Amino acid sequence: MSAPAAHPMTPVLERADRADGLTARLTAVRRLAALIQERAIELEEAAVTALPFPRSVIRGDIALAVRRLEAYGSLAERLDGRHPLGTVALCLPGNAILSNPAATTASSYLAGNRTVLRLPRRRAYWADTVAGLLREAFGPQLELRHGTGASFIQGALEDPGIQAVMVFGDDSWAKDYEAAARRTGTTFIFEGPGKDPFLVLAGADPVQAARAAVAGAFHNAGQACTATERVYVLRHLYPRFVATARAAAAALTPGHPADPATRIGPLDEAGADRVLRQLDEARATGAELLPAGSPWPVRIHDRRMLVIPPVIVLGADHSMSLLREETFGPVLPVIAVDSAEEAIELAEDSPYGLAATVYGGGPNVAERLARSHGEVFRDETWLDRRRRGPVGPYGGRRASGWVWETRGGRFVHRDGPRLNVLEFSRPANSDRTNRAEPDMEA
Structure with missing residues (x-):
């Protein structure tokens, strides 16, 4: 009787090897979480020294890093049957x-x-840390490269040994x-800014909604990518919403840019100039500004910066750059609307999503906004969602x-919410691991 062929066992062995490798990688990710937690105080002091952010924001981000990494067990489950x-x-x-x-x-x-x-x-010191x-x-498994961002991206796209680039x-x-x-067939993943709308419609508690909008808009001086930058409120809810938002914003006014009790930090010169230009234009065209205080200059790590306390803008409209461009600062435009349909149309009227x-x-409402935006949060903010599900x-x-990627031998474009472990892996028998044929028309 002849010996059985060895090859039927190969897939089983490969699956076992992959499972062992995934377990080892998950252990390393958890080790990173433990390292960050062990060195949290040291990291906080290094970041306060090197970065232009309030201590409370830095402390919160370090804690978030630990929580995100500790939750990677759920992501490991998503990699079953997938390849790097x-x-x-x-x-x-x-x-x-x-x-x-x-x-x-x-x-x-992990992938x-x-x-x-x-x-x-x-910020070389922090980058090295x-x-x-x-x-x-x-x-x-990690290689660090220096040079400009432009040279890094172009070089990565031209490198035949790199399958995907994320910027x-x-x-x-x-x-x-x-x-x-x-031209090269390299998967190219782009993560960009937002101009996130916040709709307050029939059935909403305007006080609760206002507090949530302020927390989301002014988190880290409004410099979070998913910060609220446009608010549309039904007219009969508008007075209570504005009164609550104004009081909540005033409570965030910092006494000092490094005050651990505040979430409002300084902006660099370019960021501050953009915010002030947008506010000046809005004021000149009839908007009412409700600032929580006056801006003041600071110098951090030999860089000139400006602290802009929270500003609520009333009477803004979509002809203003404040509503058209990214702000990335502590500014919250609030617009009264007559119907949910008007609020949705204004929310959709943006190049961002x-x-x-x-x-x-x-x-x-959420179903329609999902077609023009990524995630839609219902009766909670992105901050609430991140606390519950950090990954x-x-x-x-x-x-x-x-994303530009190879699918079915073709290089195709897509958008929408994504999970990075899936973007950085491929299903079995997928062609995503290989570059597409060069597009001679590119």
Whole structure:
């Protein structure tokens, strides 16, 4: 009797090897969480020294990094039957503290990839601190590269050994790399800014909604990508909403930019100039500004910065840059509307579509906004959702996020919410691991 062939066992052995490898990688991710927790005080002091953020924001982001990494067991389950892409290049954002670099790198690592990483060199001391943590956890699977962001992205797209490139930034320059991605067949993942709408409709409690809008809008001086930047309130709810929002914003006024009790921090010169330009234009065209205080200059790490206390803007409209452009500052425009339909149409009237929030209203409101935005939060904010589920999907539509990738031998564009461990992996028998045929028309 002949011996049985060995090959029928191969898939079983491969699955076992993959499971063992995934378990080891999950252990490393949890080790990173433990390292951050063990060194939280040291990391906080280093970040306060190096970064222009309030201590409370830094402390909260370090804690969020731990919570996100500790929740990666649920992401490991999503990788069952999936394979790594190979090598993933990450160009991380300049406004990130720790949770974004740690979680994005961990997602690539957990999926089984080798990761090529560029951290912003503008804050070199903090970049080196973060890099040391990631190296300690992930070892030789992590390669750090320096140079400009532009040279890193272009080089990664041209490198045949890199299967996917992920960048954070602005669609106005990120879309310039689409041609290179199409020409080389490299998966290109873009995570962009938002101009998130907040709708307060029939059935909403205007006091609860106002407090939630203020918390979301002014978190980290309004510099979170998913901060509320446009509020549409039914006219009969408008007076109570505005009164509550004004009182809540005034309570956030900081006594000092490094005060641990505040979430309002300084803006750099470019950011402050953008915010002040938008506010000046709004005032000149008839809007009413309700500032919680007067701006004042500070110098942090030899950089001139400006603290702008929370500002609520009444009477704004969509002809203003305040409603058309990203603000990325502590400003909350509030617009009275006559109907849910008017609120939805205004929410959709934007090139951005990262997320939306709806208080009150019927289920059809969220369903419709989901077609123009990424996630839609109902009767809660992105901050509430992040507290409950720190590793949920992310990514929007239109100028707020998109992907170019190989599907069925073709290079295609898509948008919508995404989960990074799935973006950095592929199903069995998928062609996502290979580059597409070069697009000669790119």
